[in-house]
Amino acid sequence: MGPGKIIYADSGDGIGxxxxxxxxxxxxxxxxxQKMRRDRLIANMPTSKVRSMAMGLVELYGHIKAHEETMIAPFSGKECVYCRLSVGEWRGTGKRRHLKIHRQREKGxxxxxxxDTGKVLIDARGADLTNLKRDISIELHGSGEMTDRLQTYCEKHNIEWKSAIGNRAMEFQETFIEPGEDLYVMGTAQPSPNSGRSKKxxxxxxxxxxxxxxxxxxxISDKSEKEILHxxxxxSGFMVFGGIGLSALGLFMILVQFK
Structure with missing residues (x-):
């Protein structure tokens, strides 16, 4: 009975x-x-000039300038026109270690x-920013130093970051877009909410x-089209072929379990 239980447990772990x-x-x-599909779209769509762009999906590359106002990124204190942030806490140990998200927000x-032909308004909310590298990532463990900005943000939003033996294992991430930088944008040209729905x-x-x-x-990316595709x-190639390899290995292991 004892050996049988051990074999059963091993088998279960293997199939899992x-x-x-x-x-x-x-x-x-x-x-x-999905990445290949996106890259194909980026490669095949010509970059429009602001003056000649049409309504619908457009690809633009230009310089960021403030419109009416800017904002301050909470963690870094940087002047920006868009900010996306998250506050999380690492919990558990070993295989059960996971990141519990306490707060995620975006504001722009x-x-x-x-x-060189003109300017157009951009609303960055909801964009894919995976290739935007103007960001900060801070992890605190035990006696790590908590900055005044991080502490103020946690206290304002009732996020516990202290434990009985020091700081909790916190993770702070912030991505922001600053004025004065170059930016690649592929998005939908549409009437501005304040335009009276005019299409002129x-x-x-x-x-x-x-x-x-x-x-x-x-x-949205801070890289040029050439850099993005390169x-x-x-x-994307690694993910496609790596995914095929992992799936094939997993399927082989499943079949072996039932032999």
Missing amino acids: FAIFLFIGGLAMFYQGL VLFNLED HIGHEKIMVGYAKGQRMFY RSAYK
Whole structure:
């Protein structure tokens, strides 16, 4: 009876790991295909000039300038036009270690993207920022130093960061967009909410580029199109072929369990 139980437990662990590999590989493969689809769209869509862009999905590259106001990023204190942040706490140990998110927020103000032909309003809320590297990531463990800004933010939003023996294992992440930098944007050109729904291209003051319901592509990066495609090609290829390999290994292990 005793040896039987041990064999059963080992078998269960093996099949569980095999299923994990199989499903994880499929997810990795799917994400790689999605990245390839995005890269193909970026490569095939010509970069528009602000003056000549049409309504609908557009690709733009220009210089960020404040429109009416800016804001201050809570963690870094940087002047910005958009900020996305999260506060999490690492809990558990070993395989059970996981990140519990206490708070996730994004906030932005309209800003101008300017090229040599004109300027257009951008609303960055809801964008894919995976290739935007103007960010900070801070992890605190035990006796790590808590900055005044982080402490003020936690106290304001009732987030516990102290424990009986020191600081909790906290993680703070912040991504922001600063005025004065160059930016790549692929999003939907649409009437600005304050435009009276006008579709006239009068200096593009009445047009905004941003997220649109039903349009899955809204991508912002601080890299040029060439840099985006160069960096992404290796990653998406690795995800597709790596996903196939993991799924195949997981499937093989599942079949072995039932022999």
